[in-house]
Amino acid sequence: MSNVDNDINPPENNNSEALTTSFLEADVALVALDSANVGIWIMDAHSGEFRSSKRTKMLFGHEPDEELSFEQAMQSVAEKHQKIVLKAVLTAINNKTSLYIECPVFLPSDQKHRWLSITGGFGSADTVDSFFSGIVIDITKQKQNEMRRSKFIGMVSHELKTPLTALKAYVQLLSNWAKKQKDNFTIGALSKVERQVKKMLSMINGLLSLSGAEAGKIHLTKQSFSISELMDEVIEETMFLTSSHQIIRVPCEPITVNADRDKIEQVLVNLLSNAAKYSSKDLPIEIACTHINNFVEVAIKDQGMGIAADNLAQLFDPHYRVERVETEKIAGFGIGLYLCAEIVKRHNGKIWVESELGIGSIFKFTLPL
Incomplete structure (x- = not known):
């Protein structure tokens, strides 16, 4: 695989003894980890020399007694994920940061993929420390369960959307009829029904989008x-839908952008709805673009309850919700911000939040023109 070979220098043996010593020191840990079906690996960040446990070799589709180089491990990764994994590894090595990535590897013997x-x-932040090490875990069953769940959510959401769309059309027909009859009571009642139908459709569209995002199928037009x-x-x-709040633009x-209009609309709707849910009705919400x-x-700014610094890093993770007494009665699936992040990323933009507990939050995202 040429792209891997070009990006990683071939191993040099000048630090082989140190690497071997460091690896042997982990013998006890290796036995424990292997028995727990966890593989371990260690790499000299300077020379590129790579060693792995028997379990790691097996997870990458090799025999326990075979030699496994970094290049061979990379070649086992599914082709469309190779550059992503390589970039993540190189970024972690160059910046001396931690690495976490999930990827499928292809097993020629079984003609199928396994998710790892x-x-x-690094053991320390010391610049002298060149030993980059970690573990490998088989998460195939977890991924299969996630895919089944996504498929089920997508199927149920699709089935629910069809009758709701028909219901929305009938409500609009009745509403037009009521206006001609000047029946104010019926007009008001149907307006409330239409509002609830729109809320339900919004929730279902969110679930359908979640299913697509988890399957890597967010298509942009x-x-x-x-x-x-x-x-x-x-x-x-x-x-x-939320008439109780004042929204100031x-x-x-x-400014003209080239993007998927419906998807960006979904991002704006989610962020404004969140701002309304987590702030008082008498406080305005501001939206601006620069x-x-x-x-x-x-930028969408609210003067709501704010978010603690400890929760900011996980805020855009799927199904994550801030658990506080103030949020217990606020409905939600914890998917809105995750979908916003996935849509913005697919547009090569960035999304983040600036927040202070008790003061409010500013959610911001960028889109390339």
């Missing part, structure tokens, strides 16, 4: 559109 979780890091016009439409829609210059270099930056 690879974790690694890009077009040029005005981000400020889209913001106005989303504000109007959000005010219809900070004036900004006309042209910065070759990007547009969108």
